[in-house]
Amino acid sequence: MTSEYQDRPTPEQIRRAPKVLLHDHLDGGLRPATVVDLALETGYDGLPKSDPAELGRWFREAADSGSLELYLETFAHTCAVMQTRDALFRVAAECAEDLAEDGVVYAEVRYAPEQHLTRGLTLEQVVEAVNEGFREGERRAREKGLRIRVGALLTAMRHAARALEIAELANSYRDHGVVGFDIAGAEAGYPPTRHLDAFEYLKRENNHFTIHAGEAFGLPSIWQALQWCGADRLGHGVRIIDDIEVADDGSVTLGRLASYVRDKRIPLELCPTSNLQTGAARSYAEHPIGLLRRLQFRATVNTDNRLMSGASMSDEFEHLVSTFHYTLDDMQWFTVNAMKSAFIPFDERLAMINDVIKPGYAELKSEWLFRQMASASPLTRWSHVEGG
Incomplete structure (x- = not known):
């Protein structure tokens, strides 16, 4: 056991590892x-x-x-x-199935109801079709011996004017499959502050919301999302790196906004492959997730749009394992971060961490250790048994 990176998980282990996904768009994850x-x-x-x-x-x-x-x-x-009930049902059911096949045990999948009305569906009919599809996908996963729970995030488009209406819709279905609210769309020219009435409403209702911020526009959008709107999480948030200075000697200085985000444990819904596609990062090696993980930000790993990125959660982790030499411990760290940041009740999050995530990683680590011991020489095996 002399290789420096021998404890890196294999692709098969990465796929089997329990994973948590907080940032995934339903209309960005269809099967071709x-x-x-x-x-x-x-x-x-x-x-x-x-x-x-x-x-x-x-x-x-x-x-x-x-x-x-x-x-x-x-x-x-x-x-x-995706403009009929049957189409929405099918896409949602397949989404849950595909995520479960990839080892995802909990997911929050977002979509904008207002974008599915051209064939006469009401907003309520859209939500109900998607919710029923997610339940069907969960059922199909169980039949295969897989476990997944999917919650919906209702998204308002930041260039439109229906945010309050969608926020009210999210609140009315909050005990029926919808776990929170989001705004999405092009950041430049459409700040989240245009929708303050929606965020004020959600805060009065003690409801959860995330905001796409810090992807294309930078630090001002992060500051507005947090200080003016009160977001619970940052959708992407990758540009927080602009407020972190790394000196030639490797020392790191955090600006006040970056310090606030880290100190307040504000979750970052990081999407590495998508960030490369949209120009928010130039390569996996240069992606801020490596530094943010080292600095102990509440970083999470996400897919954003599985169809457009041609990527699954396993693919995202494979890139990170290859680039940063992450281990199963690192994968567990990201996964627990995500589960802590989910929009379901605390006791349910805790149960997922203690009953599903930690046991799943413990089993994988035991398998890895067994294989390493089996392939080692008798002397090496004895030294490990005796504690060296």
Whole structure:
């Protein structure tokens, strides 16, 4: 057992490890084959490719633009095929299934109800179709011996004017599958402060909300999300790195906003692959998550849009393990961070940590140790038994 990185988890271990996902868009995670099927069923003829494999590649290539605005254009196609109850139900059920297959045990999946009304559905019908789909996906996962719980986040579009209406909708379904609220869309020119009435309403109702901030626009959007709006979490928040100075000698100085975010344990919903696509980071090695983890920020790992990024939670962790030489302990740290930051009651979060996450990682670590001991020489095995 002499290799410096011999305790790095294998891809199979990463897939089996219990994972928690806080930032995933329903309309950004469709199976390419489902997009093709739904386009045929609904008569949508705007897809750039009709073959599922080619369409999947097109989404990834279109998203690799380095621009958040261009990245967001890809959603016109997925939203176009998600305009009926059956389509929403199918997409939500498959989302839960796919996440469970990838080892995700808890997920908060967000979507904007206002973007699914072109064929006559009401906001309430959209929410109910998605909730029913998530429950169906959970049921299918259980039949396969897998465990997952999915909560919905209702998103308002920051360039529109329906935030208060969507916040009220989220509050009315808060005990029926919806766990919180979000705003999304292009940050530049559309600050979260345009929707203060929605955030004030949610605070009066003691409800949870996250805000997309610190992805494309930087520190001002983070400050506004926290100090003016009172966000519980930061959607992305990767640009907090702009308030952290690393000297040539490796010493680190935190600005006041970065210190506040760390000291208050404000969760950062970091999405490494998506951040590379939109230009918020240039490479995995340069992604701020490495420094933020070392500085003990409340960092979490997320997918953002699995279709556009061509990435799963396992893929995200594989990149981080390869880049930063993370171990199962690091993966557990990120996962517990995410579960602590979820929008479900404290006792339910604690039960997930103690009954699902920690035992899952303990089992994987035991398997790893057993394999290492089995492959070691008799003398090495004896030294480990005797404590060296």
